[in-house]
Amino acid sequence: PPPRPRERKWPxxxxxxxxxxPAPFTVRKFFSRSxxxxxxxxxxxxxxxxxxxxxxxxxxxxxxxxxxxxxxxxTGKTLAYLVPAILSGKRVVISxxxxxxxEQIFYKDIPFLAQFFPGGIKACYMKGRSNYAxxxxxxxxxxxxxxxxxxxxxxxAIIREWEKTTDTGDxxxxxxxxxxxxxxxxxxxxxxxxxxxxxxxxxxxxxxLMHQRAQESDIIIVNHHLFFAxxxxxxxxxxxxxxxxxxxIFDEAHELEDVAxxxxxxxxxxxxxxxxxxxxxxxxxxxxFFTRDLEQMTRLxxxxxxxxxxxxxxxxxxxxxxxxxxxxxxxxEAYRRVLSTLELLAAHLSLxxxxxxxxxxxxxxxxxxxxxxxxxxxxxxxxxxxxxxxRGRNVTLQATPVNVSSLLRxxxxxxxxxxxLTSATLAVGGTFDYVKDRLGLDGARELIVPGHFDYxxxxxxxxxxxxxxxxxxxxxxxxxxxxxxxxRHSRGRAFVLFTS
Numbered sequence: 209p210p211p212r213p214r215e216r217k218w219p220x221x222x223x224x225x226x227x228x229x230p231a232p233f234t235v236r237k238f239f240s241r242s243x244x245x246x247x248x249x250x251x252x253x254x255x256x257x258x259x260x261x262x263x264x265x266x267x268x269x270x271x272x273x274x275x276x277x278x279x280x281x282x283t284g285k286t287l288a289y290l291v292p293a294i295l296s297g298k299r300v301v302i303s304x305x306x307x308x309x310x311e312q313i314f315y316k317d318i319p320f321l322a323q324f325f326p327g328g329i330k331a332c333y334m335k336g337r338s339n340y341a342x343x344x345x346x347x348x349x350x351x352x353x354x355x356x357x358x359x360x361x362x363x364x365a366i367i368r369e370w371e372k373t374t375d376t377g378d379x380x381x382x383x384x385x386x387x388x389x390x391x392x393x394x395x396x397x398x399x400x401x402x403x404x405x406x407x408x409x410x411x412x413x414x415x416x417l418m419h420q421r422a423q424e425s426d427i428i429i430v431n432h433h434l435f436f437a438x439x440x441x442x443x444x445x446x447x448x449x450x451x452x453x454x455x456x457i458f459d460e461a462h463e464l465e466d467v468a469x470x471x472x473x474x475x476x477x478x479x480x481x482x483x484x485x486x487x488x489x490x491x492x493x494x495x496x497f498f499t500r501d502l503e504q505m506t507r508l509x510x511x512x513x514x515x516x517x518x519x520x521x522x523x524x525x526x527x528x529x530x531x532x533x534x535x536x537x538x539x540x541e542a543y544r545r546v547l548s549t550l551e552l553l554a555a556h557l558s559l560x561x562x563x564x565x566x567x568x569x570x571x572x573x574x575x576x577x578x579x580x581x582x583x584x585x586x587x588x589x590x591x592x593x594x595x596x597x598x599r600g601r602n603v604t605l606q607a608t609p610v611n612v613s614s615l616l617r618x619x620x621x622x623x624x625x626x627x628x629l630t631s632a633t634l635a636v637g638g639t640f641d642y643v644k645d646r647l648g649l650d651g652a653r654e655l656i657v658p659g660h661f662d663y664x665x666x667x668x669x670x671x672x673x674x675x676x677x678x679x680x681x682x683x684x685x686x687x688x689x690x691x692x693x694x695x696r697h698s699r700g701r702a703f704v705l706f707t708s
Contacts, residue, residue: 280659
């Protein structure tokens with residue numbers, strides 16, 4: 209069985225030790241028919257594709273080359289890149305498509321591999337800030353009126369007791385907090401209200417501890433969103449999220465283009481402006497500088513933002529937006545009122561006497577929202593596609609690069625010595641030409657590892673054409689009935705996968 213962690217200097221950071229293998233081994237030996245993996249796993253099946261992939265990853269890390277690998281389902285690609293990454297002696301970032309895969313690697317695969325490494329494996333995982341609690345917000349909530357309703361008070365009691373014993377501050381470790389809890393959003397560690405090193409709880413901050421764990425680790429497990437958030441802030445005043453590293457391995461690399469587009473794009477919404485307005489009012493009341501002038505300015509921001517965002521198309525969903533000049537010609541006054549109010553609020557808060565530390569991120573957000581809105585409305589960059597998305601009351605203005613290849617080439621492939629991309633679905637027509645062109649990946653070595661399944665004779669694809677739209681209330685029951693019918697034909701023996 210996999211060993212239990214013998215030492216956790218930092219929670220969420222494993223230094224796992226074992227006596228199972230006294231002598232070192234090579235990647236080829238580890239995955240061989242009579243190697244350590246075969247001896248340790250009672251149901252081990254030798255896979256030629258797995259060893260081919262592992263050797264390719266080993267070579268890429270040693271020679272500082274980029275590598276792209278398509279490995280079919282059942283190849284065992286996670287171990288195929290983890291083992292050479294651990295043996296490389298370098299700090300390697302593993303970036304996954306989902307937090308679920310992050311946790312699988314950290315809590316299942318790394319502990320399993322620890323039995324083969326007498327020296328231990330120094331590994332940690334990192335998530336986005338909203339996954340962690342803010343200790344200072346929890347302490348402040350005991351003294352200041354930030355909670356609304358009995359449910360939030362009840363959830364706060366759960367969070368407050370959990371904070372006293374948790375080592376990581378990771379929300380996923382709270383077993384009895386409802387997913388729908390609105391209290392968590394008022395207590396998490398997102399950057400919008402973070403005062404950084406000025407915070408009284410900085411040394412015990414869960415984000416600080418997460419960064420300390422990463423500095424001590426050789427294997428850092430993140431998801432694509434956090435990886436590109438790090439790329440996006442490297443040139444900003446915040447510095448980097450991740451410590452220096454020598455290589456990155458992208459698992460589920462077919463999602464890279466979409467995620468990169470989000471972080472290199474532009475987005476501002478009515479909800480973001482409203483959240484900022486409410487945060488300003490809440491902090492001002494708690495810290496006793498909520499004057500009549502400030503109250504009037506926040507009210508004006510709410511009015512001007514509402515009028516401005518309601519000028520965009522009213523249809524639910526997404527719609528293209530390309531008439532920037534015409535929009536500004538007709539509605540320039542409404543647009544300028546939002547900008548001037550954001551600017552006025554930033555100037556007003558900057559002049560508050562004996563300003564609390566909480567004002568710094570608020571002023572920063574006001575300036576950032578003004579700059580983002582100006583960029584969306586006035587830049588009209590031909591290399592971006594612009595659209596408006598309406599979901600209920602909220603309106604979001606978004607722009608995404610038409611092609612992220614030049615940005616990825618500049619910010620990822622040209623600066624990181626080794627980048628390895630792997631997924632079960634990367635090649636098109638037997639080549640990587642399309643994905644390399646879309647991602648800006650030049651000069652990479654290539655490997656396609658066939659899957660183990662004969663899909664033509666072993667699989668059936670069925671798409672029910674008669675189900676209602678997923679947004680229709682009748683969809684859930686109709687889908688459940690359809691699943692039940694499929695299970696009747698398959699005589700059970702099914703894995704039913706949901707999006708949430």
